[in-house]
Amino acid sequence: MTHVPAAHGRPLRDTAPAKPPGTLRPHELPGATPIIRFRGVQKAFGKQVIYEDLNLDVFPGETLTIIGGSGVGKSVMLKLLIGLLRTDAGSIQAFGQEVTTLPERELLHLRGKVAMLFQGAALFDSMSVEENIKYPLIEHAWGTEAEMDRRVDEVLEMVDMPGAQKKKPAELSGGMRKRVGLARAIAIQPEVILYDEPTTGLDPINVRRINGLILSLQERLGVTSIVVTHDMDTVFTITDRLAMVYGKRIAFEGTPEDARVADLRYLREFVQGGYGTLDEDL
Ligand SMILES: Nc1ncnc2c1ncn2[C@@H]1O[C@H](COP(=O)(O)OP(=O)(O)O)[C@@H](O)[C@H]1O
Numbered sequence: 001m002t003h004v005p006a007a008h009g010r011p012l013r014d015t016a017p018a019k020p021p022g023t024l025r026p027h028e029l030p031g032a033t034p035i036i037r038f039r040g041v042q043k044a045f046g047k048q049v050i051y052e053d054l055n056l057d058v059f060p061g062e063t064l065t066i067i068g069g070s071g072v073g074k075s076v077m078l079k080l081l082i083g084l085l086r087t088d089a090g091s092i093q094a095f096g097q098e099v100t101t102l103p104e105r106e107l108l109h110l111r112g113k114v115a116m117l118f119q120g121a122a123l124f125d126s127m128s129v130e131e132n133i134k135y136p137l138i139e140h141a142w143g144t145e146a147e148m149d150r151r152v153d154e155v156l157e158m159v160d161m162p163g164a165q166k167k168k169p170a171e172l173s174g175g176m177r178k179r180v181g182l183a184r185a186i187a188i189q190p191e192v193i194l195y196d197e198p199t200t201g202l203d204p205i206n207v208r209r210i211n212g213l214i215l216s217l218q219e220r221l222g223v224t225s226i227v228v229t230h231d232m233d234t235v236f237t238i239t240d241r242l243a244m245v246y247g248k249r250i251a252f253e254g255t256p257e258d259a260r261v262a263d264l265r266y267l268r269e270f271v272q273g274g275y276g277t278l279d280e281d282l
């Protein structure tokens with residue numbers, strides 16, 4: 001467990017129960033070094049300060065979930081990481097490269113390795129499913145038309161939507177749109193996938209399906225995942241570690257077991273389902 005100063009200066013209790021034997025998490029593997037590091041990141045929009053001092057490590061192969069009340073800056077964090085938003089100060093490193101000063105051209109290359117499934121899937125409504133998925137393939141010069149067609153077929157199979165190539169987003173349910181968004185995100189074979197609330201607004205069957213996909217991408221392809229969610233079932237199903245945004249920083253970083261016993265009221269309430277209370281607290 002990584003010790004992070006608590007928002008109110010209270011220490012975290014270090015009494016996590018022993019994990020079942022043989023279940024080393026990616027960050028516990030010998031020699032594990034972060035592939036992503038946020039250090040002292042500051043971000044404000046005008047007078048609205050979102051981050052005062054954001055610090056976070058992400059380890060290769062892990063699924064890190066990000067929790068926190070609405071409007072605290074979870075989506076902003078993901079956008080800072082891929083350079084869709086720029087930091088005011090501090091450092092973000094990905095694959096040993098400083099992201100905060102990367103020129104646009106190299107950000108595009110970074111986004112080939114770190115792909116994002118946007119909140120609400122963010123498909124282009126006027127384009128077919130196939131065209132949506134091809135968009136990043138074309139942007140990253142994936143290959144010939146035939147190779148791209150094959151890749152579209154492949155990723156649609158992976159998200160359990162074979163034959164949906166010609167459909168328009170408007171013809172799809174919310175769950176299907178999220179799965180097409182996921183297919184588009186994984187099409188370019190990223191090493192890291194950022195999921196912004198992938199299960200919000202979905203029925204329980206689709207929630208399970210998306211969580212299963214996130215897990216299988218990690219297990220089969222060794223993908224590293226950062227998942228923003230406020231669904232506790234999702235947290236406890238897929239998480240290696242979780243981090244909580246609170247007080248304009250990451251106020252907690254640890255395993256789900258750590259979170260259950262952490263001596264932080266807002267975290268405990270969040271984990272135990274007191275989301276409403278948390279919002280009032282902010
Ligand atoms: N591009 C932007 N310009 C101005 N304000 C923004 C921008 N993006 C986000 N914000 C503000 O930053 C805050 C955090 O946003 P966000 O990260 O989307 O929250 P959440 O934690 O719910 O994902 C919100 O108050 C939002 O209005």
Ligand SMILES: [Mg+2]
Pocket residue numbers: 074075076119196
């Ligand atoms: Mg958000």
